[in-house]
Amino acid sequence: MSDNQPENIIGGKSFTAVAVNCASKAGEWIKSKMGSFTQLDTKYSMHDLVTEVDKGSERMIRNLIGTHFPHHSFLGEEGVEPGPEASAKALMDMSDSEYLWIVDPIDGTTNYVHGFPFFSVSIALAYRGQVIVGVVYDPSRDEMFVAERGKGAYVRGRKIQVSEENTLSQSLIATGFPADHHIALPANMKGIQALAPKVRNLRIAGSAALHLAYVAAGRLSGFWEYNLSSWDIAAGSLLVEEAGGRLSDLNGETYHIGIRNVSASNGLIHEELLEELELAKASQ
Missing domain, CATH: 3.30.540.10 (Fructose-1,6-Bisphosphatase, subunit A, domain 1)
Structure with missing residues (x-):
């Protein structure tokens, strides 16, 4: 071994x-x-x-x-x-x-x-x-x-494998509403407001693990959320990676199990997604 x-x-x-x-x-x-x-x-x-x-x-x-x-x-x-x-x-x-x-x-x-x-x-x-x-x-x-x-x-x-959309305008993106109302939720709302006009549509369905699984299966082009815990992300992170996608924190740092603010995508739209969140001052 x-x-x-x-x-x-x-x-x-x-x-x-x-x-x-x-x-x-x-x-x-x-x-x-x-x-x-x-x-x-x-x-x-x-x-x-x-x-x-x-x-x-x-x-x-x-x-x-x-x-x-x-x-x-x-x-x-x-x-x-x-x-x-x-x-x-x-x-x-x-x-x-x-x-x-x-x-x-x-x-x-x-x-x-x-x-x-x-x-x-x-x-x-x-x-x-x-x-x-x-x-x-x-x-x-x-x-x-x-x-x-x-x-x-x-x-x-x-x-399964991730989707092939290569621009945000073609993409179905998901996010979630953080439990922290003081920092994470206001930041996420800025991201939603910025991205909504630029993507095909947004979904907020309430299970980060399933959102990540859907990115892996090509049902979503990307996902981001603030203030998650390791148990929300860990299993889904490997699904995305093994399906050909990319995970990072919202500053672009490669995923590890300690990351709390996460972005996942098919890889093709990842930089564009991070840039838009940064422009919205949504990243932390």
Whole structure:
């Protein structure tokens, strides 16, 4: 095993197969609970919601991964205190982990709460800080997006690739509304105002992981959002990369798991997207 290319199987268990199995089981369970949760709480802001289903999904995933890989580290959204400082600290505390599973048990909880069918289970595995497996599962459509470093990206077993639009004017772009209303949301609103007249259209559907999967599948030309956490981005980042796209922060720095302000695209429109956000003074 080299430093940069770990084997994807330990003790006969494939990392990717375990990630897919966890996402499938958790997704099936959260779909079965839709509309029947009993406890709804807010975390960082009134827009940052959590239910007992989020927590139950994370426990299920943690336990399943722990059964196969008991010595691996685990970073899940519901095990971290709310807010950007806490999520950054949690990631820093695990920065020395050889294998780190990074999990969002329901990405798009607000959609889930309202019965809007755009939410997902996001599971990534990082080896020495680099994502090597990424799985995003959409239980509403039964779409499993899977990427393994160096082996491409797939949905329902079919290889996917990013779109071919080469200008913003041809592009369908997505973004999100950050939970931070003091800095991130005003900055993002400037970006929306600047980009809306220059793109084919904008979409704001409420799951960063699924937005990234859609960039990978060529359904979106690009995506940007502020103040995300590693569990929002990690799995989708590998999907985009393995489908031929590009990820960076909003200043153009190459993606790593600590990045919070992210831009993803088919690569062809990336510089133009970053330039427009900079002109709008939307980048931080």
